[in-house]
Amino acid sequence: MSLVTHQEQAAPILSGPSDLREFPDWFRDQQHAAWQQFEALPTPTRKDQPWRFSNVALLDLAPFKISPPLSEDDRKNILKYSRGLDHYAARMIFANDQLIERDVVSEDLKRRGVIFQPLERAMVGHADLFGKYFMSTEATLGSAKFAALHKALVSSGTFLFVPRGLEIKEPIEIFHWLRHDNMSIFPHLLLVTDELAKVTVIEHFRSCDQRAAGFACGVNDLIAGPGAKVNYVCAQNWAENVIALQMNSTTVDHDASALSLNLHLGGKYSRFESLSQLIGEGGRSDLLAVAVAKHQQEFDARTLQDHASPHTASDLLYKNALDDRARTIFGGLIRVEPHAHFTDAYQKVRNLLLSDDAEANSMPGLEILADNVRCTHGATSGQIDEDELFYLRTRGIPVPVAQRLVVTGFLDEVIQRLDHPAIGNHLHRLIEEKFATK
Amino acid sequence: MNELNIENLHIAVGGQEIVRGLTLRVPRGEVHALMRPNGSGKSTLAKVLAGHPDYQVIAGKVLMDGENLLELEPDERARRGLFMAFQYPSEIPGVTIANFLRAALQSRVPEGEELEATDYYAKLYEKMELLGMDRSFTSRAVNEGFSGGEKKRAEILQLAMLEPKYAVLDETDSGLDIDALKTVAHGVNSLRGPDLGILLITHYQRLLNYIVPDHVHVMVGGRIVRSGRKELALELEERGYDWAREGAVEPVYTR
Known part of the structure; x- marks a missing residue:
């Protein structure tokens, strides 16, 4: 299939959800409602606090399209290049939101109740579980409009459920590829761990063509059940012409711990919103990110460490290395709710400026409504x-x-x-x- | 020609002349000790030889095997065979000893060639054993959280790995207890040989009990006032720097 044909067959994302994919009615209704919401919500401007310093002009969605089916050659090549870790428990590979391959979990894990399925299957086979958690947290860090867009156009993704007390030793790997110019994808991960479960997931975001433009609007929702331990890693390496938004919500129940490490390397504009909610005593969340920004890249991170329960801990460490005329933005808030006493919350942002023209913007923040709280926050920039x-x-x-x-x-x-x-x-x-x- | 040749060197720091006409030759294969009173000139000479940009050479020459060292960038000096063991080596957070030394050795192989990893590790472990260093050291960040003794050992480990033609050891004995001093001295002694010239900069005679020099020079007021065989160090210890100053050919003014 030549590129021209592929482009011609592609529908613009702004034409809204198509009914080509086979989804249950409830899900389709949800998509149409989300589309209306997307259309109704205003486009962000720099005057909005959550978009302060952001180059919102880059968020023009008109050029981007929904990909028609990929050719056999494309699929084969993508499979060949989908190399990440040497050892993994299971993996899924998506390109332009189409499932290319699925290495299922072992029979043993399956028998013990692990669910590792593409979204469209999970919403049918495990409708209750899926429906309970799918996009159940509102996007409050600025991207409500793009969360609505995601909800309207998401067509595949990963659903992973780890049952009570089970540990998956090797990491689960997920690949999301962008293929062809001006394509769009809506990567989705819903990870639900039951009590005392343990799992590590790594998502790779990559482009086939290093010059191609593209749009990625992803959601990952991590739910750590009581005493569970969730590690999530994102290795974002889009081509430098890609516009990317990633919305994360992490919910940590009592005595559970979640750690997410986000590596941001690619994209022209890459925004990452991370909401960590500590909803049970003894919960802990580690929010980690590394960005290497070159040329005129812009990395835009917005975070909220929301302590809704006493005796909880969160620790954010973001480091950016900036060269050339690159820009980074960090806007982060620690919020300790009135009854969330004995909270430990830390937030540290470090920028290393390798060029006089690079620009790092940091807006750390604290909102403490409880007593007996230990909080520190700070952002610094320096040179080598x-x-x-x-x-x-x-x-x-x-x-x-x-x-x-x-x-x-x-x-x-x-x-x-x-x-x-x-x-x-x-x-x-x-x-x-x-x-x-x- | 196979020597490190410092000729009439004058160095200023912040407009003040610290080294005033230093002349010294260290032939390859010999160990020379440069002794000076505590606090005089600090690490000025070592920093200048290494090429630190904050120090200004007012006059004089430094030749390494006939080549003008002062015209070279710090990394070029090192690649051509100069090594500096610093009194206060820098900490490099997040960079492991193994990666650091590998990068240093990689910079010495021709472009396009890769350092052989197995040989590298074999050599690294061998040298570490020589210096009584545990293998876990390789995964620690360079000098970060190291004790004084560990830092000095790590400097000598680098010396052993990089195999320079000339090594300048700046106050390598400072801050070491006697056991650490012995280990470090043992490491240095094992590297002595016809291919390496060593300049030890120190203000204590103590180190010279363990690394016995071929020649001793006494520097006061930024220049050498006496030179002699190893016995000079003992005499200096006994009679003090004032005595050394009196023996100078021309008057020496100290600050």
């Missing part, structure tokens, strides 16, 4: 330490390599927090590759 650079040079290391070492060292603190060497190495490799390309 000249003494460190000099020391490396006296060992024979040329300046560009020395700079790269210092930057990867700076970012490593975040990756170490995941404490998963295989995933850590993979993320480091992606960072190295980004530095290696001009």
Whole structure:
């Protein structure tokens, strides 16, 4: 299939949901309602606080289309390039929101109740469970309009349920590819863990063509049941012409812990909204992110650490390395609700500026309504330490390599927090590759 | 020609002349000690030899095997065979010893060639054993949270791995207890040989009990006032820097 044919067959996303896919009626109704909501909600402007400093002009959706079915060749090639971790428990590969391959979980895990299915199957086979959690948290960090768009146009994705007390040892891997120019995707992950379950999921976001434009509007919802332990990793490596929005909501029940580590490398404009809700005593959420911004890339992060229960902890660590004329934005709030006493909440943002023209904007915030709370927050920006650079040079290391070492060292603190060497190495490799390309 | 040749070197820091006409030759294969009173000139000479941009050379030359060192960038100096063990080595957060040394060795192989990983690790572990360092050290960030002794050992480990032609050890004994001093000295002694010239900068005679130099020079007021065989260090210890100053060919003014 040639590119022209593919483009011609594609419908613009602004024409709304099509009824081509086979969904249950309730889901289709939901999509049409969401579309109306999308149309009714105003387009964000920079004057809106959640979009302060953002280059909202880049959010023109007119060029983007819904992809017709991919060719056999495309599917084969994508499968070939879908390499991430050496060991995984199961995986799904999507390209232009079409399921290319599914390596199911082992018979043993299946027998013990693990559900790992594409969205369109889960909504039929596990309608109650799916319906209970699917987009159950409102997008409150600015992207309500885009959450509505996602809900209206989502056509596939991953549903993962881990039952009580079960631990999936190896990570679950999910790939989302963008293929062809100006295509759009709506990646979705719904991860539900029951009491005391443990799981690690990694999502890879990649482009087939490094020059192609595209639009990705994704949602990941992580639900950590009582005492559960959820690790989520996002390795975002879109082509530099892609506009990407990712909306995350993490809900942590009592004595549960959730850790999400988001690596942002690609995209022209990449926005990441992360809402962490601590709804039960003893819950803990770690919010980690690393961005490497070059050229004229813009990374826009908005977060809320919402402590709704006493004795909860959250710890945010975001690190950005910025070169050329790149920009980053961080807007984050810690909110401790009136009865959420004995809360520990931390928020730390570090920007490393590698160029005089790069711009890092930070807006940390606190809203504390409870007593006996330990909270710290802070954002700093700095340049590479000249003494460190000099020391490396006296060992024979040329300046560009020395700079790269210092930057990867700076970012490593975040990756170490995941404490998963295989995933850590993979993320480091992606960072190295980004530095290696001009 | 196979020598590190410092000729009439004058160095200023913040407009003040710290080194005033230093002349010193360290042939490859020899160990020279440069002794000076505590607090005089701090690490000025070491920093200048390494190429630190904050120090200004007013006059003089430094030649390494006949090549003008002062014209070279710090990393070029290192790749051509100069090594500096610093008194206060920098901490590099997040960069492991293993990755750091690998990058340093990689910078010495021709472009397009890859350092052989198995050989590299074999050599690294061998040198670490020599210095009594645990293998877990390789995954620690360079100098971060290291004790004084660990930092000095890590410097000598780098010296052992990078195999330079000339090594300048700046106050390598400072802050070391006697056991750590012995270990470090053992490491340095094991690297002695016809291919390496060593300049030890120190203000204590103590180090020279363990690394016995071929020649000793005494620097006061930014220049050398006495030179001699290893016995000079003992004599200096006994009679003090004032005695050394009196022996100078021309008057020396200290600040």
